[in-house]
Amino acid sequence: MRNGAQARLIAEVARMYYEEQRTQLEIATSLNVSQGTICRFLKRAEKRGIVRTTISPPAGTFVDLEELLERKFGLSQVIIAHAPNGSEESMQGAVGAAAAHFLETSLKPRAVIGVGSWSASLLSMVEQMHPVWKVSKCKVVQILGGEGYPSIEKHACYLVSQLARLVQGDAHLLPAPGLVASQEAADVMAQDPHVRETMELFGRITVAVLGIGSIEPSPRLAGSGSTLSIEELQSLKEKGAVGNICLRFYNASGEEIRDAVDGNRVFGLKLERLKSIPMVIGVACGKRKRQAILGALRGRWINVLVTDQFTAESLVMT
Amino acid sequence: MLNAEGRLEKGGYHFPEVLNKLPDLRLLTRVARLYHEEGLNQTEVADRLGLTQVAVSRLLKKAEKHGIVRTTVLTPPGTFADLEGLIEEKFGLTQAIVGDAMRDSEEFVLNAIGSAAAQFIESTLKTGEVIGISSWSESLLSMVEHMHPPRKVENCLVVQMLGGVGNPSAEQHANRLATRLARLVHGNARFLPAPGVVGSGSAAKVLAQDPYVREVVALFEKVTLALVGVGSIEPSALVASSGNIFSREELEALQRKGAVGDICLRFYDVNGCEVNGAFDGRVIGIDLPSLRRVPRSVALCGGKKKFPAILGALRGKWVNTLITDQYTAQRLVKAEPAKTTAAESTLNPS
Numbered sequence: 001m002r003n004g005a006q007a008r009l010i011a012e013v014a015r016m017y018y019e020e021q022r023t024q025l026e027i028a029t030s031l032n033v034s035q036g037t038i039c040r041f042l043k044r045a046e047k048r049g050i051v052r053t054t055i056s057p058p059a060g061t062f063v064d065l066e067e068l069l070e071r072k073f074g075l076s077q078v079i080i081a082h083a084p085n086g087s088e089e090s091m092q093g094a095v096g097a098a099a100a101h102f103l104e105t106s107l108k109p110r111a112v113i114g115v116g117s118w119s120a121s122l123l124s125m126v127e128q129m130h131p132v133w134k135v136s137k138c139k140v141v142q143i144l145g146g147e148g149y150p151s152i153e154k155h156a157c158y159l160v161s162q163l164a165r166l167v168q169g170d171a172h173l174l175p176a177p178g179l180v181a182s183q184e185a186a187d188v189m190a191q192d193p194h195v196r197e198t199m200e201l202f203g204r205i206t207v208a209v210l211g212i213g214s215i216e217p218s219p220r221l222a223g224s225g226s227t228l229s230i231e232e233l234q235s236l237k238e239k240g241a242v243g244n245i246c247l248r249f250y251n252a253s254g255e256e257i258r259d260a261v262d263g264n265r266v267f268g269l270k271l272e273r274l275k276s277i278p279m280v281i282g283v284a285c286g287k288r289k290r291q292a293i294l295g296a297l298r299g300r301w302i303n304v305l306v307t308d309q310f311t312a313e314s315l316v317m318t
Numbered sequence: 319m320l321n322a323e324g325r326l327e328k329g330g331y332h333f334p335e336v337l338n339k340l341p342d343l344r345l346l347t348r349v350a351r352l353y354h355e356e357g358l359n360q361t362e363v364a365d366r367l368g369l370t371q372v373a374v375s376r377l378l379k380k381a382e383k384h385g386i387v388r389t390t391v392l393t394p395p396g397t398f399a400d401l402e403g404l405i406e407e408k409f410g411l412t413q414a415i416v417g418d419a420m421r422d423s424e425e426f427v428l429n430a431i432g433s434a435a436a437q438f439i440e441s442t443l444k445t446g447e448v449i450g451i452s453s454w455s456e457s458l459l460s461m462v463e464h465m466h467p468p469r470k471v472e473n474c475l476v477v478q479m480l481g482g483v484g485n486p487s488a489e490q491h492a493n494r495l496a497t498r499l500a501r502l503v504h505g506n507a508r509f510l511p512a513p514g515v516v517g518s519g520s521a522a523k524v525l526a527q528d529p530y531v532r533e534v535v536a537l538f539e540k541v542t543l544a545l546v547g548v549g550s551i552e553p554s555a556l557v558a559s560s561g562n563i564f565s566r567e568e569l570e571a572l573q574r575k576g577a578v579g580d581i582c583l584r585f586y587d588v589n590g591c592e593v594n595g596a597f598d599g600r601v602i603g604i605d606l607p608s609l610r611r612v613p614r615s616v617a618l619c620g621g622k623k624k625f626p627a628i629l630g631a632l633r634g635k636w637v638n639t640l641i642t643d644q645y646t647a648q649r650l651v652k653a654e655p656a657k658t659t660a661a662e663s664t665l666n667p668s
Binding site: 008010020052061066 | 347
């Protein structure tokens with residue numbers, strides 16, 4: 001009984017101190033004991049494990065959802081941004097800001113950053129990124145050609161050079177189309193010294209930042225003219241394509257579909273190359289992209305996902 | 319965004335101030351959690367999140383300053399062993415757990431119940447359990463806020479036993495109990511993708527046919543541990559929070575029939591007998607007889623305002639475990655146990 005009474009007193013003191021935030025002196029005075037006793041009680045409370053530290057996540061953060069998704073898909077990190085509403089614009093803004101923050105805080109000196117070029121989310125990212133001063137000697141490498149479609153070409157160039165500026169690094173552009181007409185055309189392109197120089201860096205990429213594309217063309221792509229022939233799109237659909245990363249398509253379980261589009265027509269990093277890059281960050285959001293994101297996760301093409309809470313909720317439901 | 323020299327101009331992108339801070343808050347929370355709850359040291363946290371150790375140490379300090387890190391005090395088990403014994407015997411409960419509230423006010427009572435419930439789950443949860451929760455309850459929220467992930471427990475499933483109530487705003491999504499609890503028990507969450515109450519019986523039938531809804535409802539009978547709050551009938555508060563799915567008239571009609579409280583929107587009177595009302599056939603969630611079949615059905619509740627509702631829940635034997643505070647416990651000791659056992663009369667619907 002005496003033990004129980006003392007345990008209760010210790011808990012009481014701890015509660016006054018931690019929950020009511022009273023000082024040790026105040027507690028000592030109100031209980032009419034010395035301050036030394038209060039100090040001793042607090043230590044004992046800790047030792048007996050009746051005091052515990054917990055974390056209350058602030059509104060607008062989604063750390064539980066992040067951890068659930070990490071476990072569910074075996075990702076090394078999930079970052080969920082707070083989108084003010086479910087519109088594509090709001091999601092893209094939030095996701096871009098979160099990706100920018102993530103890159104700012106996780107970038108290491110001498111990083112070689114590979115950037116997929118055809119993505120509105122990545123554009124939103126560089127637009128919201130702050131300059132990173134603490135790192136040096138970084139390289140930014142364009143991993144998918146962007147020429148041929150004026151709007152994309154401009155964006156790709158802006159994306160890569162702007163990111164290079166933000167990390168005080170060198171920009172390595174890939175001055176080639178994302179899709180070429182044939183294998184022969186690709187071979188000719190690869191002879192270009194600038195192209196070759198950039199492609200030689202593919203093997204040294206330490207961080208890749210990519211958008212994830214659905215099979216339906218995004219407004220951005222549709223606006224710039226279709227990139228794939230109707231037959232190719234049809235064939236992709238028949239083979240179960242749900243999404244693409246750098247114009248390499250995959251099905252719902254994430255397996256690459258190789259024969260729908262002539263693989264040599266795509267000018268950029270090959271999908272299986274991603275597996276040897278230590279950090280592959282996928283930045284994507286929106287209902288339209290749900291299947292594409294799921295495929296990318298199941299195929300383990302990325303190991304970091306940056307998305308918004310609406311998209312994240314829909315991913316956890318599967 | 320770019321000026322003439324191609325340099326980035328400061329503040330080129332206009333984004334609301336608050337949202338700019340969110341990525342920081344998010345990182346603080348992740349870091350604090352790995353360190354304080356998962357017990358990783360600073361180097362391990364740094365490795366896990368790809369940060370430097372210096373950054374981790376700085377972020378931990380910041381987390382404390384922002385009030386993300388809280389220290390709470392648990393009730394040493396057995397503090398109120400006498401009260402617990404009396405209540406168990408009186409209401410035929412498997413277990414009563416009484417937490418220590420500093421005062422008989424809502425905030426302190428919630429704290430006491432939350433920390434007692436957290437300890438209860440941590441020490442009794444087994445691998446593979448299916449945990450059912452009522453969709454919204456401040457007591458349950460307090461529980462997850464006090465909880466640390468129990469060690470050596472895996473493969474638990476958290477099932478939402480009642481559809482959503484209220485506006486599914488972003489904040490509510492964030493606080494979704496199922497998600498938080500699932501993370502804590504290293505398990506998965508299954509949401510009930512439907513509103514808690516729908517406009518008509520026919521709408522409820524349509525929803526019940528939905529394959530996703532059916533799948534989750536089918537899990538109800540697999541629940542091994544049900545955690546529920548107890549609601550008192552307060553028409554004004556309920557109407558306000560439910561997005562007008564309840565009308566004041568309907569709630570007042572329930573009150574006239576003697577309803578004192580609800581569990582998962584199933585109403586009962588002070589003796590625990592179910593009260594029929596306008597919501598019959600419109601609630602998408604577990605019913606009371608099914609709740610009673612759950613091996614461990616636990617009510618987390620306390621406070622003066624809820625006392626009639628708590629008493630009704632115990633008299634009806636809708637739950638077999640109670641987690642409360644010492645003030646509520648003392649009131650329960652003084653109250654009469656059930657006169658007529660409402661339980662028996664409604665037990666066999668077939």
